[in-house]
Structure formats: structure tokens, C-alpha cells
Amino acid sequence: MLLYILKRVLSAISVVFVALVASFALFFLAPTDPAGVICGNRCTPERVADIRSSLGLDEPPAEQITGYIKGIFAGRDFTNGGTVQHCDAPCLGYSYSLGQPVTKLLAQAVPVTISVVIGAAVVYLFLGALLGTMAAQRRGSPSDKLLMGSAITINSIPYFVFALLVALYVTVLPHPQYTSFLSNPIAWAGGLVAAWLTLGVTNTASYTRYARASMIESLGQDFVRTARSKGISERRVVYRHGLRAALTPLATIFGIDLAGQLTGALFTESIFGLPGLGVLTLRAFNQYDLPVLMGCVLLGAVVLVVMNLVVDIVYTFLDPRVRLG
Amino acid sequence: MTSQTANQPRQAPVATPYLEVSDLRVTFPTPDGAVTAVRGLNYSLPLGRTLAIVGESGSGKSVSSMAVMGLHDPKSTRISGSIKVGGQEIVGMSPAALRKHRGTGAAMIFQDPQSSLHPYFTIGNQIVESYRAHHAVSKRAARERAAEMLNRVGIPNPRRRLDSYPHEFSGGMRQRAMIAMALVNDPKLLIADEPTTALDVTVQAQILDLIQDLQRDFGSAVVFITHDLGVVAQVADDVLVMYAGNAVEHGTVRQVLGAPLHPYAWGLLESLPAVSGEPAPLHPIPGSPPSLLAVPGGCPFHPRCEFRDRVPGAMCTTVAPDLVARTADPAHTSRCHLPAPDRVFASEILPRLP
Amino acid sequence: MTEPLLRLDNVAMHFRTKGDGFLARRNQTVQAVDGVDLTLAAGETLGLVGESGCGKSTTARLITRLLEPTAGRILVEGDDIAHLDERRLRPYRKEIQLIFQDPYSSLNPRHTVGAIVGTALRTHNLVEKGGELRRVQELLELVGLNPEHYKRYPHEFSGGQRQRIGIARALAARPKIIVADEPVSALDVSIQAQVMNLLESLRSELGIAFVFIAHDLGVVRHFCDRIAVMYLGRVVEEGPRDGLYDAPQHPYTQALLSAVPDVGVVRGVPPRQRIRLAGDPPSPIDPPSGCRFRTRCWKAQDICATQDPALIERAPAQQVACHFAAPPAASLVAEAV
Numbered sequence A: 001m002l003l004y005i006l007k008r009v010l011s012a013i014s015v016v017f018v019a020l021v022a023s024f025a026l027f028f029l030a031p032t033d034p035a036g037v038i039c040g041n042r043c044t045p046e047r048v049a050d051i052r053s054s055l056g057l058d059e060p061p062a063e064q065i066t067g068y069i070k071g072i073f074a075g076r077d078f079t080n081g082g083t084v085q086h087c088d089a090p091c092l093g094y095s096y097s098l099g100q101p102v103t104k105l106l107a108q109a110v111p112v113t114i115s116v117v118i119g120a121a122v123v124y125l126f127l128g129a130l131l132g133t134m135a136a137q138r139r140g141s142p143s144d145k146l147l148m149g150s151a152i153t154i155n156s157i158p159y160f161v162f163a164l165l166v167a168l169y170v171t172v173l174p175h176p177q178y179t180s181f182l183s184n185p186i187a188w189a190g191g192l193v194a195a196w197l198t199l200g201v202t203n204t205a206s207y208t209r210y211a212r213a214s215m216i217e218s219l220g221q222d223f224v225r226t227a228r229s230k231g232i233s234e235r236r237v238v239y240r241h242g243l244r245a246a247l248t249p250l251a252t253i254f255g256i257d258l259a260g261q262l263t264g265a266l267f268t269e270s271i272f273g274l275p276g277l278g279v280l281t282l283r284a285f286n287q288y289d290l291p292v293l294m295g296c297v298l299l300g301a302v303v304l305v306v307m308n309l310v311v312d313i314v315y316t317f318l319d320p321r322v323r324l325g
Numbered sequence B: 001m002t003s004q005t006a007n008q009p010r011q012a013p014v015a016t017p018y019l020e021v022s023d024l025r026v027t028f029p030t031p032d033g034a035v036t037a038v039r040g041l042n043y044s045l046p047l048g049r050t051l052a053i054v055g056e057s058g059s060g061k062s063v064s065s066m067a068v069m070g071l072h073d074p075k076s077t078r079i080s081g082s083i084k085v086g087g088q089e090i091v092g093m094s095p096a097a098l099r100k101h102r103g104t105g106a107a108m109i110f111q112d113p114q115s116s117l118h119p120y121f122t123i124g125n126q127i128v129e130s131y132r133a134h135h136a137v138s139k140r141a142a143r144e145r146a147a148e149m150l151n152r153v154g155i156p157n158p159r160r161r162l163d164s165y166p167h168e169f170s171g172g173m174r175q176r177a178m179i180a181m182a183l184v185n186d187p188k189l190l191i192a193d194e195p196t197t198a199l200d201v202t203v204q205a206q207i208l209d210l211i212q213d214l215q216r217d218f219g220s221a222v223v224f225i226t227h228d229l230g231v232v233a234q235v236a237d238d239v240l241v242m243y244a245g246n247a248v249e250h251g252t253v254r255q256v257l258g259a260p261l262h263p264y265a266w267g268l269l270e271s272l273p274a275v276s277g278e279p280a281p282l283h284p285i286p287g288s289p290p291s292l293l294a295v296p297g298g299c300p301f302h303p304r305c306e307f308r309d310r311v312p313g314a315m316c317t318t319v320a321p322d323l324v325a326r327t328a329d330p331a332h333t334s335r336c337h338l339p340a341p342d343r344v345f346a347s348e349i350l351p352r353l354p
Numbered sequence C: 001m002t003e004p005l006l007r008l009d010n011v012a013m014h015f016r017t018k019g020d021g022f023l024a025r026r027n028q029t030v031q032a033v034d035g036v037d038l039t040l041a042a043g044e045t046l047g048l049v050g051e052s053g054c055g056k057s058t059t060a061r062l063i064t065r066l067l068e069p070t071a072g073r074i075l076v077e078g079d080d081i082a083h084l085d086e087r088r089l090r091p092y093r094k095e096i097q098l099i100f101q102d103p104y105s106s107l108n109p110r111h112t113v114g115a116i117v118g119t120a121l122r123t124h125n126l127v128e129k130g131g132e133l134r135r136v137q138e139l140l141e142l143v144g145l146n147p148e149h150y151k152r153y154p155h156e157f158s159g160g161q162r163q164r165i166g167i168a169r170a171l172a173a174r175p176k177i178i179v180a181d182e183p184v185s186a187l188d189v190s191i192q193a194q195v196m197n198l199l200e201s202l203r204s205e206l207g208i209a210f211v212f213i214a215h216d217l218g219v220v221r222h223f224c225d226r227i228a229v230m231y232l233g234r235v236v237e238e239g240p241r242d243g244l245y246d247a248p249q250h251p252y253t254q255a256l257l258s259a260v261p262d263v264g265v266v267r268g269v270p271p272r273q274r275i276r277l278a279g280d281p282p283s284p285i286d287p288p289s290g291c292r293f294r295t296r297c298w299k300a301q302d303i304c305a306t307q308d309p310a311l312i313e314r315a316p317a318q319q320v321a322c323h324f325a326a327p328p329a330a331s332l333v334a335e336a337v
């Protein structure tokens, strides 16, 4: 087990490293010059050159990337107009536009995104499994058809339209904003309710459909018939025996979805004005704030790799036949 | 010379049967029309005896037995007639009473022990669940009982094996575990639906021995569904031959396999290549079983029957025969118009058998 | 001595698989077939029996060269085809045809029966242009199907009829050998008997040699001249039908025959001696040393764990791989009452 995890961690690190080098190459060697963007409209070539040297953009790419990697593990110094600024490890550089350490920006954005995504996940996992199971049990009945019809309808609305509609019309909800959980849990929850509801409802629609399909398959299995023949309650048959088997495929989908959402629930965050990773990435992209962009990409790669590992490990707990190896 | 002990009737049939099925009909609505998988089945079985139900696939063996267990989904199944288990009527029983019936009144084991056990729960967990569904005991006590059952069905190291998952068992051991689970609540009726079809013959022999042995100990009634006549000869006291959803012949194993009366039973015997005795050419039944959406009128077997011309007056195609005694022996019944079937068997069929 | 039609000479098939278990990630070898010698004469029928996983299907796939053996020779009329490439195999592919167990999954559901059988004809250039349909219809008729049904799809046929289509497809190539892997196991008894009778008439009319695999010992006895009993990838006993069924000499053959429930006992056919094996066959990944059957054998002695018994002739044409081979003490004697 330990050996396996060690191997997986090593391969994860190499994936992240490749992602790092690739995105570094893509962003830093791109034709757009960040110095030009920072410099703005009334710009002289001298000013651009100044900015370039202060950002280290005039160094050869290989040196830039080693500097960057060294920063992550050992920290590094930046010289800005004669003053030396030390950036502690893990250092991802300073935002061009905000002048703050990227790590700090990420540290501010991550709790927001996690709050939004995990809160919504609780909603849609629970509701999706429940509704999907109920629909599967009543397969073909009017309530099943109604439920599936609504799920398909919700899924066919583009997500940002749905989110905008909620933001504009569902005004009874508290005003969306982010408060730290530690400072005021009630305000934290109140400010996120709208986002949870939006992300939760659309995903509930999808998860109801997944869960229903998975449950229909599982309820047709021989072991469900065996369970019934034991004389246990129908609820136990469906939820303990049927749902238990149906959860395994759901866990895989959930792992992938969660990784995607953690790297930025872009629409949710921007429509509800929550300063999460999605918003941070978008802003960095618009302003060509390369260090922030790099930080977001790197974090995304780490999240993806970690989620993959987590799904595989969770799988071995869900299905005793699966062994890591 | 008789050398067999297993096939001797062990006791005279007890007056009150434990299981009594009368005029059972089971219908499923399907997009192509209503499928009546069981059409007017009658049989009864006292405690301590084994009834084998034989017939080709689709003849309604499983559907009728699932009805005895009360396992059909009431929303998509129409059941009529009567099924009495230990004096209790199963047809139309309330869900709560049915739940109690399943496991304590009757228990079932299935064809494929691999898919019939839940892959995510340990064997012990699954047996404990069965026991605690009907007994208000602690987990500890239930585990104790489960270990005792595993031991009884011949699984070595039962206490340790409780924590194994089904995939860690071999096919034969899985079926043993299924049997332990079925018998944990001491049901008086065990239904075994092709319990050895998925197993190798050496393992099948072990399981058949075990079932017979347990039956002697528990004194229960056993319904043994199979399509293997050899297995029937080994385990059964009584035999019910099914065709197109109904019984076509019923009697003791000596009667039905030794001197059958129905042309379908003859066909089955003549289709069977023997493992001993003089090899004889096979004489298969022509055609294939009917679709249940369009069961032939008159005798449902008539399109495949080589004897229908011997019945006067085109009776075979117009009049459905009843399941009644056709010879001097009142306990041996058959659903066929053919006159003097015992003589036909003795003079025409028996010489062709190996 | 002239070369037989088919000869397997010490053929082995070891599959390499990834082991499960996280610490033990070493690759494992499944010894599915391990040193099998078999011969098949023209027109002869050889039966292969044994428990699930003993290597019957693997042997079938080796003979038809759907697998390349890891050791040994597969001789067809003296030519070793064990390692031929696809191009040079072509003529042998025509000679050796395979019939599968599952009549449901072995036919392409999107092709008509005419196309399925016709493809086999065209692959081997066995029919001139324009003659294909006539030949397809001839073949359908030969296997007892309505020749007008060539336009139908497999799902429009019952299981027994589908198995007949599979047989027609195999016959299309005019093979000398048909390897039939459990051709009747999925069928109901009455349909099984129909298909067996069909195979039998084809054999006597066309003189095709069969390698016939089944786990039903009655079916094999009915159909085969000679029978080989396999256990864990080896042939443990091989001989003419009557010798093998009446006086089996290997403990495993004896146990296997004893385990078959016989309907004849009801009519007074004396039952066989009662032998019950304990447990299941061991895994072919790590077979026992010496005699592979020793973990379940009631006759096993110390020598069985150290010395692998060779397949030796113990009765006319009957070969047995056992240190203590002997006919059963009471082969057809009833069990004591």
C-alpha cells in the first residue's frame, strides 16, 4: 500500500512538473509581451526594457524557469528598482498588476472556491443519489418521468444563464459575498447560499440522472434479489444493497467533476461576485498577469493529480475486489 | 436387486403438506403483450421431502418458485391462485408479512453464487444481516450463529472466513455460504434454483451431498429446480415436469424417471446421452419450446409431439388435457390424452434408452 | 509410422499476467496448458474433458492457432504450424475450423446469415462468382435450416438454430478438422440432442475429424472415439472411450466419473463407486509440485509430491499419468448399502 502510494506520488510529481514546464513555455514564450501590457498605452521602449529587466524577462528562458522552480522550493530574491525583496518558499513570484505574492493571492482565493464547491457537492451528491434512487425504484411511473423531464430541462439550460437567472430573480436569498468561516460561520453560509443553490441544483439534475442509471443497473443484479429473499426491509434492500453497489461508478464521475470545479467554478464565482480561483484566473488572464496565471495552472495540475489518486484510493474502500497495484 | 438408498421414498407423505400450490398463474405485462409464464400450476410438498422441478429454460420453473418466495414485484406482476406455506396464504399477503415469510418460512438459493452474493459485503456480514432480520439479537450473537452455520456447511476456519469477501471464495465455497445464509433462520422450506448449474461436476457432487445431508438434519421440504435429470435421480423424492408454464407430469422419482407417462418426459430421457450402460442413439424432441406469447391451443406440446396421431379425434390440437392419473397408479399423474401411456413407454421407449 | 492429421507435441501456453496485490507486483505466469501431447487421426473424434479452467479452451485456441504456444510443436500432417505468421497460416486456417460455445455472441448481429456463411466461403476462395448463394443455401440445408432464411439476422433464430449457423460457417471452409469448444453446453437438452445428432451425421457423411470439448461426460462419451482428461493444464489420462469410461485408471478420472449423477440408476443401472473429491482445483498460477492432482488425491504418497508422473500406456492405447494407476477396485459395483 505505502509502496503503491509512493509510486503514485512520484508519478504525480512528474505530471505536475511537466504541466509546469509546458505552461511556462506557453505563457512566457508567447508572442504577447507582458511588459508591453503592463506598460500600457503611453509607453516608451525604454520603459518596456526597464519593466522587462525588473521582471527578469530579459533572461534566457532556461534561467527563468530554473529561477521559478528554485523559488518554489527555496524562495528567491527579486530586485525592483534597486531594492531587493525576498520571497519565501514556496514562492510563485509576485503579481505583475497587484504586486502581491502569488501564494498570498492563491491562499485568499482557495478557501472561497472550496467553500463554494464543497458546499454545493454536499447538496448535489445527497440529493442526486436520493432522487436518482427514488426514480430508479419508480422507473416508468409518472413521478419518474416528471423528475427525469425536469432534470433534462435543467441540464439543457446553459449554466451561466441559469446562474444569472438565480442571481437576478431569487432575491429572497442573502446577498452573495464571502466571509471567512472562521470569523463568522453564519455570514459565511448566508453569503454562499445562492452559489450553493445554483451549482447544487444543476449538478443535482446531472447526478440524479447518473444515479438513476446506475441504480437501475444495480437493482437488476442477482444480489439484490438475494437481499430481498432474506426478508429484510425494502428500504434496506434498495439503500444498503442497491445503492451501495451503484455508488462506485458515481464516485468516479464525482472525482472528475470535483477536480474540475475546484480549479475554478468560474461562472458561479463571477456571477455571484465571490473572489475564488476562477475569478482570480480570469483576472490574471485578462491582465496578462503571468505569475498568477502560472500559479493557478500549477495549483490546478496538483488538484487534478491529487483527485485522481484520491478516487483510486476511495475505490479500494468502495469495492473490496479492487486492489491497488 | 436394489442398490440405491437415496431414491427410496424415505417416508409416506405426511397428510398435511407444508407447501401447497393451487392453480397458480403468473402474468407479466410486456410491450409485446401479456406473458403468462405460469399457467395453472398445482403441486404440494410435505416436510422432509424433496421435489425436483425439471423442464427446459423458459418453462416457468424460476417464476413459479419466486412466487412461492413472494419475490415478484407486485407492480409488474399479476399473480392469481393460491400458494400456502405452512398453512399461510402467500398470494395477496401484506408486504410486512411477506418479509417475515422470506427467510423464516421459506429461503432460496440461486444458480450463480458469484452474482448472488453482494460483492461489497463480507460473507459474515451478509449472513448476520439475514439472521438479525428475523432475530432480535446482538451482532456478537449473530456472528456466532453465522460461524456455526459456515461450519455446518463445511467451510473450514469458519470464524476467520466470516471476514472474507465473496470474491475470495471459490465457486463451491460461495454456494456453501449461500446455503448457510439461506438456512440461518431455520426455514422449513428451501428452494434451490439450479444451485449447481454453474459448478464443476466434482463440486456439484459435494453440494448435492450437502443439501441432502442438511435436509435430513433439518427435516425441511426442498424444492430443487434443475434441468439435469441425473441430478434429479440423485436428490429427488418427487418430480414435477414442467412445459410451457405448467406441470405435464408429477409423481415419485421412480415413477417419472423410471416409467414416465408423458411424451415430453420421454423426449427428455431420449435426448440424454448416458454416462453408463450401452450407448444408445439420441432421439431428440423436434422443434423448440413455444413462445409464451403464443402458446399452442389444445395440448401445448402438440406441435412437437410424435404421438398426437395416436389420439383419436384431433383431441390433441383442440382439447387441453388435465393433469390426472392415466394408469392404475393414482399418485402418478400426466397431462396427455394418449391412451395406455405406460404400455407405450414399456414397448416403444424403454428399449431405446441406454 | 505416418504422421497423424494433427499432433500436439509437448505444447505449452503460459500466459503472463500482472499479479494483484500491491506489494507483490511481480508478474505471474498462468500455466493454462503445460506440456500437452495429443494426436488426432483423419476422421477421428477426440474428446477433451476436465473441470473449468483446466485448459480445454486454451488447447482449442492453440490448435486453431488463435494463440501462439509458448513451447512445443503443433503438427498438421507433419508441418509445424506453432509459430507460422498469419500469411503462411492461411492454408491451415482453412483446414481447421472452430465452433464456439456461445451461439449468442459468436455471430455478428449486423450480418445476415447469408453474409456470415458467405464470408467464410469467400475468405478461402471456395466458390466461383455467382455460385455463392447456391452454396450458402446448400450449407444451410445441410445443417437443417431453411435455405430460404439466408436473408435473416442471427437474432431471428433460436439458440439451437444459431449454433447450426455456426456449424454451417465452419463447414463452409470444407475443413479436415473441426474444433468444437462446448458446442452444446448452452443449449437445452432436447435442442442439445438435435445439434449432437447433426454433428454426428456431418462427421459420418463428410469424414471430418473433431476435437470435441465438453464438460458433460455423457455428451463426450456419446460423441467421441477417444477421450483425453485434463487437469490443471495437463492430460492425465487418455484412451479409447470404452476403456476410459469402464476402467478409468487415473484417480481424477475415477472421481470425475463418479461425480456425474446418472439418471440410469432409477432404471436399475448400477451406480459407480462413490468417490468424493474435497475442495476445488488449485490455481494454475502456482500448481502443486510433482503430480498436480496430489492436493486432492486420496491415493497420494510421498513420491507424488516430488516426481511428476509421466503419461504411460497402462492398458491397450490407454495412457495414464499416475504413479499408482490402477483400474478402480470396483468399477461398476454398487456402493455398499
Ligand SMILES: Nc1ncnc2c1ncn2[C@@H]1O[C@H](COP(=O)(O)OP(=O)(O)OP(=O)(O)O)[C@@H](O)[C@H]1O
Residues within 6 Å of the ligand: C015, C016, C017, C030, C031, C032, C033, C050, C051, C052, C053, C054, C055, C056, C057, C058, C059, C215, C284
Ligand atoms: N488470455 C489469458 N490470460 C491469462 N490467463 C488465461 C488466459 N486465457 C486463459 N487463461 C487461464 O488459463 C486457464 C485455462 O483456461 P481455459 O479457458 O483453457 O479453461 P477451460 O478448460 O476451457 O475452462 P472452462 O470449462 O471454464 O471453459 C484458466 O485458469 C484461465 O483463467
Ligand SMILES: Nc1ncnc2c1ncn2[C@@H]1O[C@H](COP(=O)(O)OP(=O)(O)O)[C@@H](O)[C@H]1O
Residues within 6 Å of the ligand: B028, B029, B030, B035, B037, B055, B056, B057, B058, B059, B060, B061, B062, B063, B064, B292
Ligand atoms: N419479469 C418478467 N417479465 C416478462 N417475462 C418474464 C419475466 N420473468 C420471466 N419471464 C418469462 O417467463 C418465462 C419463464 O421463466 P423462468 O421461470 O425463469 O424459466 P425457467 O424455467 O428457465 O426457470 C420465460 O419465458 C421468461 O422469459
Ligand code: SF4
Residues within 6 Å of the ligand: B262, B263, B264, B299, B300, B301, B302, B303, B305, B306, B307, B308, B311, B316, B321, B335, B336, B337, B338
Ligand atoms: S396430449 Fe397429444 S400432443 Fe399432447 S403430449 Fe399427449 S399425445 Fe402428445
Ligand code: SF4
Residues within 6 Å of the ligand: C250, C251, C252, C291, C292, C293, C294, C295, C297, C298, C299, C300, C301, C304, C309, C321, C322, C323, C324, C325
Ligand atoms: S501420481 Fe499420486 S497424487 Fe498423482 S494421481 Fe497418482 S496417486 Fe494421485
Ligand SMILES: [Mg+2]
Residues within 6 Å of the ligand: B061, B062, B063, B193
Ligand atoms: Mg430459471
Ligand SMILES: [Mg+2]
Residues within 6 Å of the ligand: C056, C057, C058, C181
Ligand atoms: Mg472453456
